[in-house]
Amino acid sequence: xxxxxxxxxxxxxxxxxxxxxxxxxxxxxxxxxxxxxxxxxxxxxxxxxxxxxxxxxxxxxxxxxxxxxxxxxxxxxxxxxxxxxxxxxxxxxxxxxxxxxxxxxxxxxxxxxxxxxxxxxxxxxxxxxxxxxxxxxxxxxxxxxxxxxxxxxxxxxxxxxxxxxxxxxxxxxxxxxxxxxxxxxxxxxxxxxxxx
Numbered sequence: 001x002x003x004x005x006x007x008x009x010x011x012x013x014x015x016x017x018x019x020x021x022x023x024x025x026x027x028x029x030x031x032x033x034x035x036x037x038x039x040x041x042x043x044x045x046x047x048x049x050x051x052x053x054x055x056x057x058x059x060x061x062x063x064x065x066x067x068x069x070x071x072x073x074x075x076x077x078x079x080x081x082x083x084x085x086x087x088x089x090x091x092x093x094x095x096x097x098x099x100x101x102x103x104x105x106x107x108x109x110x111x112x113x114x115x116x117x118x119x120x121x122x123x124x125x126x127x128x129x130x131x132x133x134x135x136x137x138x139x140x141x142x143x144x145x146x147x148x149x150x151x152x153x154x155x156x157x158x159x160x161x162x163x164x165x166x167x168x169x170x171x172x173x174x175x176x177x178x179x180x181x182x183x184x185x186x187x188x189x190x191x192x193x194x195x196x
Contacts, residue, residue, distance in 0.1 A: 002026075002060060006046045012038050015087065017062060019045065028062035029083070031072075031090035036164040037064045052076075052083050061087065068095050071132075078127045080120060088115045089124075094165065102128050151176075154188045163195050171195035 005028065007021035014035050019026045028047060030038075038045060047062035048069045061083055063069040068090060075086035089098065092113030101109040102125055110121035151172050158168035168191070175190035 001051045002049045003051070004046070005049055005060075005062065006044065009038060009041050009043055009045045012041060015091070017045075017047070019047070026060060028060045029087055030062045031068065031087050033068065033090060033094060033165065034062060034064040036166060050083075059083065065095070071095050071098065074128055074131065075124070078124055080123060085115055085120075089113055092116070094169070099132055102132060105129065150182065150184060150187065153184060154191055157188055158191060158195060161192075167195050 005019050005021055005026055007019035007026070009017060010020050010025060011018040012035060014032055015029060017028045017030050017035070017038060019028060028049065030047070034047070047064065048066055050061045050063075050069060050072060052059045052061060061072060063072060072083075072086050072090060075081050075089055076083055081089075089110075092098070093101070093109070097109075100106075105125050107118065107121045107125065110116055110124060111118055116124075154172055155165070155168050158171070159165060163171075171191040171194040172187070174194045175187055178190065180187050180190040
C-alpha cells in the first residue's frame, strides 16, 4: 500500500494533483483544503496517501495533513460513504470545523456540503461522534469560534472570487477584530482588503 508520496508537483487542480515520483506520474485525488496548500507546479511536495483498491480500480487519495487523512478514513468507514463523497465532505469545510460540527451534532452545517443530505449527515454524526480523536497537535485549547451566517456569506463571496479558504477565514476574523460594521458589504470589503 502507498501511504506517502514525495515528488515534484506536475499539475494541480481543485480535486486532483499529479506528482512525478522518480519518473512515475501519480494521479492523486485531493480535497480543496489540500489544493489550497499546494505550492506552484515544479516544486517538491509531500502528500499523505490512502490507497483505495476495488476489483476494477486502484485510486490514490492525498492529504496535506495527517488529521485530514485520519478524518477521511473515518468518513469512508461510515455506511453509505465512499471515497468520492468523503473527499467532498472534506472539501466542504476545514477539518477542525468538520470535527466540531460532528461532535456538536450540527446537522445544519453538514447538510450545506454538496452531496450530503439529512440522512447522510445523521449517519455521519451517529457513527463518528464518539469515535473521533482530538486533532494532532490539539493541546486542549478551545477551537476557534465557528462562523456566523453573515461570516459564511462573506466567506462564500471570497471563495467565489478565488481566495483560499484558510486565508479568507483569517481575513474575516481580522475584519471583525477591527470593528467593521455588522453587515455584508462593509465586512466583505474589509475582508477583501485583508485577504492574502
